[in-house]
Amino acid sequence: MEKFIVKGGAKLSGDVRISGAKNAALPILLSSLLADEPVTLHNVPRLQDVKTSLKLLAQLGIPHSREGQDSYKIHPGVKHGHVAEYELVKTMRASVLVLGPLLAKCGEAEVSLPGGCAIGARPVNLHIEGLRQMGAEISVEQGYIKAKAPNGLQGAHLILDLVSVTGTENLMAAATLAKGETIIENAAREPEVVDLANFLNTLGADIRGAGTDTIRIQGVSRLHGGEYRVMPDRIETGTFLVAALATGGHIRCTHTDPSLLDAVLKKLSDAGADITRGETTIELRSTGTPRSVNIVTAPHPAFPTDMQAQFTALNAIAEGTGWVRETIFENRFMHVPELKRMGADIDLDGNTAICRGAAELSGAQVMCTDLRASASLVIAGLVAKGETEVERIYHIDRGYEKIEEKLTALGANIQRVSM
Ligand SMILES: CC(=O)N[C@H]1[C@@H](OP(=O)(O)OP(=O)(O)OC[C@H]2O[C@@H](n3ccc(=O)[nH]c3=O)[C@H](O)[C@@H]2O)O[C@H](CO)[C@@H](O)[C@@H]1O
Numbered sequence: 225m226e227k228f229i230v231k232g233g234a235k236l237s238g239d240v241r242i243s244g245a246k247n248a249a250l251p252i253l254l255s256s257l258l259a260d261e262p263v264t265l266h267n268v269p270r271l272q273d274v275k276t277s278l279k280l281l282a283q284l285g286i287p288h289s290r291e292g293q294d295s296y297k298i299h300p301g302v303k304h305g306h307v308a309e310y311e312l313v314k315t316m317r318a319s320v321l322v323l324g325p326l327l328a329k330c331g332e333a334e335v336s337l338p339g340g341c342a343i344g345a346r347p348v349n350l351h352i353e354g355l356r357q358m359g360a361e362i363s364v365e366q367g368y369i370k371a372k373a374p375n376g377l378q379g380a381h382l383i384l385d386l387v388s389v390t391g392t393e394n395l396m397a398a399a400t401l402a403k404g405e406t407i408i409e410n411a412a413r414e415p416e417v418v419d420l421a422n423f424l425n426t427l428g429a430d431i432r433g434a435g436t437d438t439i440r441i442q443g444v445s446r447l448h449g450g451e452y453r454v455m456p457d458r459i460e461t462g463t464f465l466v467a468a469l470a471t472g473g474h475i476r477c478t479h480t481d482p483s484l485l486d487a488v489l490k491k492l493s494d495a496g497a498d499i500t501r502g503e504t505t506i507e508l509r510s511t512g513t514p515r516s517v518n519i520v521t522a523p524h525p526a527f528p529t530d531m532q533a534q535f536t537a538l539n540a541i542a543e544g545t546g547w548v549r550e551t552i553f554e555n556r557f558m559h560v561p562e563l564k565r566m567g568a569d570i571d572l573d574g575n576t577a578i579c580r581g582a583a584e585l586s587g588a589q590v591m592c593t594d595l596r597a598s599a600s601l602v603i604a605g606l607v608a609k610g611e612t613e614v615e616r617i618y619h620i621d622r623g624y625e626k627i628e629e630k631l632t633a634l635g636a637n638i639q640r641v642s643m
Pocket residue numbers: 247344345346347348349350351386387388389390391412414522523524528529530551552553
């Protein structure tokens with residue numbers, strides 16, 4: 225087990241290179257099994273979840289080779305296995321994204337139900353219902369989704385009850401090899417959905433409308449190989465920007481895309497940051513003590529749930545009272561009791577955290593409960609007086625590439641130590 229020791233007080237300053245997006249890389253890696261020929265992916269972040277995805281592909285009989293620092297070649301071939309086992313799936317919810325591709329390509333799939341996690345129940349009923357409408361026979365037995373479509377999937381008109389990012393991705397990927405046209409209405413508009421669509425189109429898929437709430441997919445008979453560069457991580461970008469503002473710093477995120485972060489940049493400006501957008505850079509300069517902001521999480525293009533915890537930490541030290549309302553997940557406030565241990569003044573009222581700011585945080589032993597909660601504790605540690613020990617950092621390693629090295633290069637005092 226490892227932990228971070230963070231000594232607060234340093235103002236972040238300098239350039240930080242943003243990695244490829246976890247939430248785009250995982251669906252892209254898992255959908256690459258749809259191709260009959262090798263697929264080369266660039267800008268793949270070096271994360272625990274990427275390792276898990278590669279392991280899952282290997283279990284299906286799909287090997288990969290490393291092609292340099294952040295590139296991988298996946299070799300799916302025409303035939304491979306169709307079972308995704310619990311032991312891997314339980315460690316990464318995104319594993320369920322093999323369901324649609326496997327069913328479309330192999331005519332059958334057995335994928336362990338991912339189950340809930342610290343932030344909520346995270347059901348997959350919309351994925352299952354959509355695939356049924358496309359002609360699949362699906363049952364849930366002994367914790368596995370067992371799906372069959374011996375004669376292939378059929379195009380269908382799908383209207384999703386809720387905006388679901390992984391649901392849209394699973395169904396869109398499955399539809400690439402279905403017979404005829406599939407229309408997905410009330411589709412998620414997240415940039416990662418667009419990245420997956422662009423990737424699949426590179427392999428010969430025919431997907432239009434990704435990024436809007438109606439996606440049309442004309443099925444094709446096969447997908448060929450290809451090469452693709454994963455989009456930058458908008459949540460990693462936002463996390464570094466919040467850390468910079470919280471510490472009163474001045475940083476520039478490079479290799480990113482400001483157009484992916486409109487809602488987040490707006491809130492950072494409201495909080496008092498001076499933001500300069502370049503083509504692939506975002507510069508943030510603090511202009512004094514940050515001001516509290518009110519936030520409601522909602523599907524893209526509204527404020528992302530994956531940035532909620534980081535802004536809760538920012539509100540804890542900002543001037544004034546701000547509230548944070550979480551509308552996507554039923555239990556995404558596990559960071560609040562930990563922040564309170566550091567002196568934050570936050571009350572929870574249902575799905576809303578009311579943060580009375582200007583807290584003088586002090587270092588404490590705190591525990592990560594999920595990925596973005598972990599990021600909020602690191603941010604709090606960077607600001608707190610004294611030393612913060614952040615435990616269970618395997619959560620943070622799922623989704624942030626070398627976060628302590630990137631923070632250290634910006635002047636932070638953070639160390640990874642074995643317990
Ligand atoms: C809309 C949204 O912001 N989705 C976030 C969600 O994606 P993720 O794909 O994990 O979650 P979904 O978008 O599928 O879920 C959105 C909502 O729909 C519900 N639901 C989903 C699928 C289903 O079959 N049945 C069902 O009821 C969920 O419980 C949730 O309340 O978590 C990711 C990781 O934190 C974020 O990057 C995504 O931005």
